[in-house]
Amino acid sequence: MHTLDFFTKKRLSFGLFVVVLLGLTYVTIIFTEYNVAKGFTSIPKAIRWATTNFYPDAASLKKLPSILLKLRDTVMMSVASATIASACAFFVAIFGAQTTRINVWFSVFARGIATIFRNIDVSAWALILLFSFGQSSFTGYFALFFVTFGFMVRVLIETIDEVSTDSVEALRATGASYFAIIAQSVVPSCLPQLVSWVLFMIETNIRSATLVGILTGTGIGYSFDIYYKSLNYHAASLVIIVIVISVLAIEAVSNWIRRAVL
Amino acid sequence: MPLLHIAKLSKRYGTDKYALDSIDFTVATGEFVAIIGPSGAGKSTLLRCINHMIPMTSGDVLIADASTKSMNATQLRAHRTQIGMIFQHYNLVNRLSVIENVLHGRLGYKSTAAGVMGWYSNAEKQQAVEILQNLGLSDHMYKRCDQLSGGQKQRVGIARALIQNPKLLLCDEPIASLDPSAAKIIMDTLKDINQRLGITIIVNLHQVDVAMRYAQRIIGINSGKIVCDAAPHSLTPDIIHEVYGSEAGELILDFGEQHAHA
Ligand SMILES: Nc1ncnc2c1ncn2[C@@H]1O[C@H](COP(=O)(O)OP(=O)(O)O)[C@@H](O)[C@H]1O
Ligand SMILES: [Mg+2]
Numbered sequence: 001m002h003t004l005d006f007f008t009k010k011r012l013s014f015g016l017f018v019v020v021l022l023g024l025t026y027v028t029i030i031f032t033e034y035n036v037a038k039g040f041t042s043i044p045k046a047i048r049w050a051t052t053n054f055y056p057d058a059a060s061l062k063k064l065p066s067i068l069l070k071l072r073d074t075v076m077m078s079v080a081s082a083t084i085a086s087a088c089a090f091f092v093a094i095f096g097a098q099t100t101r102i103n104v105w106f107s108v109f110a111r112g113i114a115t116i117f118r119n120i121d122v123s124a125w126a127l128i129l130l131f132s133f134g135q136s137s138f139t140g141y142f143a144l145f146f147v148t149f150g151f152m153v154r155v156l157i158e159t160i161d162e163v164s165t166d167s168v169e170a171l172r173a174t175g176a177s178y179f180a181i182i183a184q185s186v187v188p189s190c191l192p193q194l195v196s197w198v199l200f201m202i203e204t205n206i207r208s209a210t211l212v213g214i215l216t217g218t219g220i221g222y223s224f225d226i227y228y229k230s231l232n233y234h235a236a237s238l239v240i241i242v243i244v245i246s247v248l249a250i251e252a253v254s255n256w257i258r259r260a261v262l
Numbered sequence: 263m264p265l266l267h268i269a270k271l272s273k274r275y276g277t278d279k280y281a282l283d284s285i286d287f288t289v290a291t292g293e294f295v296a297i298i299g300p301s302g303a304g305k306s307t308l309l310r311c312i313n314h315m316i317p318m319t320s321g322d323v324l325i326a327d328a329s330t331k332s333m334n335a336t337q338l339r340a341h342r343t344q345i346g347m348i349f350q351h352y353n354l355v356n357r358l359s360v361i362e363n364v365l366h367g368r369l370g371y372k373s374t375a376a377g378v379m380g381w382y383s384n385a386e387k388q389q390a391v392e393i394l395q396n397l398g399l400s401d402h403m404y405k406r407c408d409q410l411s412g413g414q415k416q417r418v419g420i421a422r423a424l425i426q427n428p429k430l431l432l433c434d435e436p437i438a439s440l441d442p443s444a445a446k447i448i449m450d451t452l453k454d455i456n457q458r459l460g461i462t463i464i465v466n467l468h469q470v471d472v473a474m475r476y477a478q479r480i481i482g483i484n485s486g487k488i489v490c491d492a493a494p495h496s497l498t499p500d501i502i503h504e505v506y507g508s509e510a511g512e513l514i515l516d517f518g519e520q521h522a523h524a
Contacts, residue, residue: 166354174347
């Protein structure tokens with residue numbers, strides 16, 4: 001009889017969830033005066049506009065060198081923020097992970113910090129930091145740094161607890177010192193995952209950096225912003241193509257590195 | 263002089279019932295002791311109190327008549343270097359080579375700096391090679407541990423414990439994850455270590471027949487209490503039933519419930 005209750009309850013709560021979701025969707029459509037039918041019918045129109053205006057022409061190719069220079073800034077910023085934030089995150093994660101923590105309160109503190117940094121979106125960080133650093137590359141750098149840091153602390157805590165708990169116990173039992181255990185057991189066990197996540201963050205940061213660049217007036221996002229606002233759609237489309245190519249290239253390179261490390 | 267004296271040792275996790283309840287026994291140098299009991303009896307807890315991997319609640323563990331109750335960090339490390347530990351799941355750093363894992367057994371003797379850097383003397387490396395030869399692993403020395411079979415991994419675990427030059431080996435269900443032939447090799451190896459090197463061995467076992475075949479002395483534990491401490495030949499079915507009593511009782515209960523549902 002308990003089992004029956006359990007399944008009835010589960011089905012009821014799922015039904016309730018669907019009803020609430022549908023209700024919410026309906027209410028928001030009413031409030032925003034969003035016309036569902038018109039939303040769909042405008043898609044072909046958008047495609048027609050893009051194919052007639054949004055492609056690079058000969059004149060826009062002259063801008064390619066300056067676009068590539070901006071791309072380099074963006075890529076550098078993404079790589080620097082991803083790697084340095086990950087290194088910091090690794091230290092904090094060691095204090096946060098159950099396997100390697102020194103005491104419980106430190107662990108709670110590390111996890112709390114990570115949650116705060118992670119849950120504030122990168123664009124929100126950029127807006128907050130605009131007040132301190134203004135429109136400079138510092139703003140973008142720190143926005144990416146904070147989000148990467150929060151994310152990496154969380155995944156590294158999970159990684160450490162998942163892959164090194166057993167060997168840490170063994171090394172503790174041999175009488176090894178705390179830092180020797182970290183260096184000889186935690187680091188080698190976590191290395192493939194660490195590398196993989198850093199590469200993932202570099203990819204993510206290049207995408208975010210483009211958007212953040214629009215806000216902070218730096219990098220390739222800024223190039224796009226100027227060309228777009230000055231109605232130079234050909235050059236703007238060239239920027240998009242350059243971004244897509246570089247994102248795909250970096251993903252290919254990082255997949256290759258991943259295979260080499262694992 | 264006894265090597266190990268467990269004096270009124272009790273352990274309580276939080277506010278649960280006592281996992282170990284006033285355990286009292288003495289082990290002489292060179293003994294081969296098996297600890298048997300149902301799962302949850304407290305076997306693992308007992309072993310981990312001996313090398314202070316978990317703090318005891320009350321009582322004492324004496325090595326060569328010296329109390330280990332209040333030790334500072336240095337004394338604790340020195341205490342652990344004298345005791346090798348072998349685990350059910352081998353607890354190796356799987357991504358490192360066999361010989362690196364064996365050398366981890368020397369970390370207890372090293373300063374933090376030497377341990378972090380992994381500086382091992384030539385004598386230590388030579389000893390690792392010799393131990394691996396004795397255990398029949400010379401062909402696998404430079405292989406990564408994740409390429410080994412379970413039985414081979416456990417022999418690496420034994421090698422890591424032996425290079426500590428321990429007085430005592432604690433083995434927590436060393437054959438529970440192995441097939442019968444690999445299990446036999448491991449038990450024979452432990453017996454050999456005990457007889458040839460005179461190292462005292464305490465091994466937790468789930469299988470009564472293995473304990474009877476290899477040990478000189480069997481200690482039965484149930485619900486954190488010693489219920490028997492005898493030579494293998496004096497073990498009777500009644501005593502074994504007393505050791506595994508609650509587990510047998512549960513089996514009968516399950517059986518009854520199944521009938522009630524049918
Ligand atoms: N880390 C822990 N926290 C709380 N309770 C534990 C912990 N480890 C073991 N116990 C409890 O202590 C008792 C003995 O466990 P254990 O020593 O692992 O038994 P065994 O090794 O004989 O199976 C069990 O009731 C178990 O649930
Ligand atoms: Mg156990």
